[in-house]
Amino acid sequence: MTSSPSKPIARPNIAEHLAEEIFSGRYHPGDFVPREMDLCERFAINRSAVRSDLRQLVDAGIIERISGHGSKVREYSEWHILDAQVTDWLTRYAAPNPEIQREILAFRLDVEPYVAMTAAKRAKARDLVAIEEAFEGLGQNLRNATCEEERRLHSECDVAFHEAIFKATHNIVWAQLSHILRPSIFMLVSMSNENAPDPEESLERHRRLMESIRLRRPREAFLASQAVLAGTAAALGLEHSTSSLGRSVELPHTAPEPIFNGK
Structure with a gap:
């Protein structure tokens, strides 16, 4: 043999x-x-x-x-932060590094309020459904999060919520960027959800963001997105300040736009 x-x-x-x-x-x-x-x-x-x-x-x-x-x-x-290999390393190894967390958060603060504002102008019916479904999953898994798997599902729904807002802009660059950024966003979301002092308040901030998009209120969506990220910063123990872009932006005071009927 x-x-x-x-x-x-x-x-x-x-x-x-x-x-x-x-x-x-x-x-x-x-x-x-x-x-x-x-x-x-x-x-x-x-x-x-x-x-x-x-x-x-x-x-x-x-x-x-x-x-x-x-x-x-x-x-x-x-660093080629959007390279697939770098993103993989970032997700697996950067959680203990507050400097990298701060860099990711700063990027999100500069970008996501604009994404939310654009989504409030362009979201179609199917986009609103995707955002609402992710929000419902966020709430359900928050209240039932008694084990590690349920906490992971809670964070997955949180990321899906933000990803749906990116897609609701109907801009192919934003949509692709949300896919590339998903691992780094998941890292921040999962850590902040574990450390959030008041999970119900975090859920309420997400609800206000969802509603501002649904009601076609770009200014409110911008500010609601900043509030969500301020909560993330607080949960992570990171210094938070209004984004450099957000400080100087002139937010619109326009009336809500009609909801698209597209599917």
């Missing part, structure tokens, strides 16, 4: 290891990560394998190679 060939042992993934340490905050922008030779010794792999893995981080905009010095973590603004 011949024995079946054993599977080769997978070598350590240096890119994955360093991504975890960078995204979790062990290394910050401006810090140098361990040198190639140190990584070779630490993980018992050859230098070409280390270079190949470091190249993944370079291509993602996370580190830069400096001749004679090593590899340095780049500023957050240089």
